[in-house]
Amino acid sequence: MDTKHTVLEKYFGYTSFLPYQEEIVDAVIAGRDVLAVMATGGGKSLCYQLPALVFGGLTVVVSPLIALMKDQVDALRANGIPAATINSSLGLGERRIIERVILEGRIRILYISPERAVQPSFLSLLSQADVRLIAIDEAHCISMWGHNFRPEYRRLRALKERFPAAPVIALTATAIPAVQDDIAVQLALKEPARFVGSFNRKNLTYRVVPKARYFPRLVAYLSEHRDDAGIVYCFSQKATEDLAEKLHNKGFLALPYHAGLPDAVRAEHQEAFSHGDAAIICATVAFGMGIDKPDVRFVIHTDLPKDIESYYQETGRAGRDGEASDCILFYSRGDYGTIRYLIEKEGGDATQKDVAYRKAGAMLDYCETAGCRRKFLLDYFGETYPEEPCGGCDRCEAPVKVFDGTEVASAVIACIRQVGERFGASYIADILTGSKSARIRENGHETLPAYDSGRYTRDQWLLFIQELVGKGFVTSTGGRYPVLVLNERSRAVLAGDLVVPLTEPRPEGVVAPEAD
Numbered sequence: 001m002d003t004k005h006t007v008l009e010k011y012f013g014y015t016s017f018l019p020y021q022e023e024i025v026d027a028v029i030a031g032r033d034v035l036a037v038m039a040t041g042g043g044k045s046l047c048y049q050l051p052a053l054v055f056g057g058l059t060v061v062v063s064p065l066i067a068l069m070k071d072q073v074d075a076l077r078a079n080g081i082p083a084a085t086i087n088s089s090l091g092l093g094e095r096r097i098i099e100r101v102i103l104e105g106r107i108r109i110l111y112i113s114p115e116r117a118v119q120p121s122f123l124s125l126l127s128q129a130d131v132r133l134i135a136i137d138e139a140h141c142i143s144m145w146g147h148n149f150r151p152e153y154r155r156l157r158a159l160k161e162r163f164p165a166a167p168v169i170a171l172t173a174t175a176i177p178a179v180q181d182d183i184a185v186q187l188a189l190k191e192p193a194r195f196v197g198s199f200n201r202k203n204l205t206y207r208v209v210p211k212a213r214y215f216p217r218l219v220a221y222l223s224e225h226r227d228d229a230g231i232v233y234c235f236s237q238k239a240t241e242d243l244a245e246k247l248h249n250k251g252f253l254a255l256p257y258h259a260g261l262p263d264a265v266r267a268e269h270q271e272a273f274s275h276g277d278a279a280i281i282c283a284t285v286a287f288g289m290g291i292d293k294p295d296v297r298f299v300i301h302t303d304l305p306k307d308i309e310s311y312y313q314e315t316g317r318a319g320r321d322g323e324a325s326d327c328i329l330f331y332s333r334g335d336y337g338t339i340r341y342l343i344e345k346e347g348g349d350a351t352q353k354d355v356a357y358r359k360a361g362a363m364l365d366y367c368e369t370a371g372c373r374r375k376f377l378l379d380y381f382g383e384t385y386p387e388e389p390c391g392g393c394d395r396c397e398a399p400v401k402v403f404d405g406t407e408v409a410s411a412v413i414a415c416i417r418q419v420g421e422r423f424g425a426s427y428i429a430d431i432l433t434g435s436k437s438a439r440i441r442e443n444g445h446e447t448l449p450a451y452d453s454g455r456y457t458r459d460q461w462l463l464f465i466q467e468l469v470g471k472g473f474v475t476s477t478g479g480r481y482p483v484l485v486l487n488e489r490s491r492a493v494l495a496g497d498l499v500v501p502l503t504e505p506r507p508e509g510v511v512a513p514e515a516d
C-alpha cells in the first residue's frame with residue numbers, strides 16, 4: 001500500500017502539505033470522522049482524495065455543483081486516478097457502464113449530488129461496492145445557519161447509517177461556529193476531529209467607501225490600476241451591463257457577466273477575463289463559482305452583499321496568488337432596503353427570515369464599525385484576532401478619534417423617548433436634523449423639544465445612533481422594521497450617571513453612510 005507521502009508526490013505532484021492537510025489526512029486514515037473548515041483555496045480536496053488512494057476501495061464524494069464535479073473528475077483522471085461522476089446529464093447506457101465499473105472495484109473516487117446520494121437504488125448499488133470513505137463537500141449546506149441551505153443535505157446521514165464502518169469527512173469554507181456544530185449533529189459524526197484553519201487573508205486590504213456618487217471614485221481607482229485585473233460586483237444584471245458600458249466608454253476593457261447572458265457570451269467573457277485581455281469583469285454574484293484566476297488584484301462591490309459569508313467568499317477571489325490585493329465596498333445604508341426586499345421575496349419561514357435579517361444586520365455592522373475590518377470579519381467566523389493595527393484595512397490606516405459624546409447620546413435618547421419608542425433610526429435622525437418631512441408633520445413631531453437639535457448632519461446622527469446601539473446605550477428591536485427603544489443604560493445616561501465615548505465624526509469621504 002502506498003504511504004501518504006508517496007501518494008502526495010506520485011499522484012498530486014506536491015512535495016509538502018498545506019497547513020492542516022496532513023493532520024486531516026492522518027485523522028481520516030486513522031478511521032476518524034472529521035470536520036474540516038478551511039478557507040477557499042486552502043486545499044480541501046486533497047484531504048479526501050489522498051486518503052481515498054491510501055484506502056483503496058471506493059470513496060464517495062457528495063458535492064452540490066455538477067460543473068465542479070466534472071472539473072474535479074477530469075483533473076483526477078489527468079493524474080491517473082480512476083474517478084467518475086454519475087449525474088443527470090448521463091444517458092442510461094453510460095450510467096450502466098459506470099455502475100458496472102464501480103461494482104468491479106475499478107473506480108476509486110465517485111462524485112455524486114446529494115439528491116442521488118440518498119436514492120434507494122443508488123444506496124443499494126453502493127452496498128455491493130467496497131465503500132471505504134464518505135466525503136461531504138460544501139457541508140455548510142446542511143445548516144439553516146449557513147448561507148446556502150439545501151434541504152436535501154439533511155438526508156445525508158443515511159450514508160453514515162448505511163456504511164457505519166466508513167469514516168465521514170465533512171468539508172466547508174464557512175466557519176461560523178453554529179454552522180460547525182450543526183454539521184456535526186446533522187451528519188451524526190462520531191466524536192469528529194475538528195480542524196479549523198485560519199480565515200485571515202493577509203494579502204487582502206479591506207476598505208469601505210461611501211456609495212454616493214461613486215462612479216468617479218471607481219474610475220479614479222481603476223485609472224491608478226490600469227495594469228491590474230479585477231471583479232466589480234453589482235446587484236442586478238442590468239447594473240453589470242450599464243457599468244461595463246460606462247467603463248468601456250472611459251477606455252477600460254470591461255465586460256459584463258451574469259446568468260441572463262447567452263451561454264456562449266458568458267463563456268467568452270469568462271475566458272476573456274481568465275486568460276484574455278479583459279481586465280475588468282462587471283458581474284453579479286453568479287460569477288466566481290469555479291473561477292480560478294490567481295491574479296485578481298481587486299474585488300469591488302458597488303452594492304451591499306447580503307451577508308458576511310457572501311462578502312468573505314466574493315472578496316476571497318482576490319489575491320489567490322498571495323500578492324497584495326484590494327477589497328473595496330461602496331456602502332450605502334439605503335441598500336439595506338434592497339436586501340429586505342430580497343429576504344421577503346425569498347419567502348421561507350419565520351426562522352429563516354430571522355436568520356437572514358440577522359446576517360444582513362451583521363453586514364451593516366461591518367460597514368459601520370469603527371474598529372478594524374479584518375478583526376470584525378475574523379471575529380464573525382469565530383477566530384480571535386489581536387487588538388492591533390492589521391496593516392490592511394482603512395480603519396487601521398486612519399484610526400478613529402473618540403470624544404465625550406454624552407451630550408449627543410442624551411439628545412438621541414431623549415428623542416427616542418419623546419416619540420414613544422416607536423420609530424427607527426432614520427426617523428430619529430430626521431427629527432434631530434429638523435426635517436420637513438410629511439411624516440413628521442402628520443405625527444405632530446415638529447414641536448418636540450428634540451426637533452432640530454442642530455450641530456450634526458443626518459448622516460452623522462445616523463452613525464452616532466448606530467454606535468450607540470452597538471455599544472448598548474440604546475436597543476434596536478431588530479427584525480424587518482427595527483425600532484429604537486430605551487434600556488437601563490439609556491436611562492442612566494439621561495440621569496447623568498454614565499459617560500458615553502463616541503467616535504468623532506470624520507471629514508467627508510471616509511465612511512459616513514448617505515441618507516436612506
Ligand code: ADP
Nearest residue numbers: 014016017018038039040041042043044045046
Ligand atoms: P479548496 O477546495 O479548499 O478551495 P482546492 O482543493 O481547490 O481548495 O485547492 C486549492 C489549490 O491548492 C489548488 O490549486 C490545489 O492544486 C492546490 N494544492 C492543494 N494541495 C496542495 C499542496 N499540498 N501543495 C501545493 N498546492 C496544493
Ligand code: ZN
Nearest residue numbers: 372390393396
Ligand atoms: Zn485593520
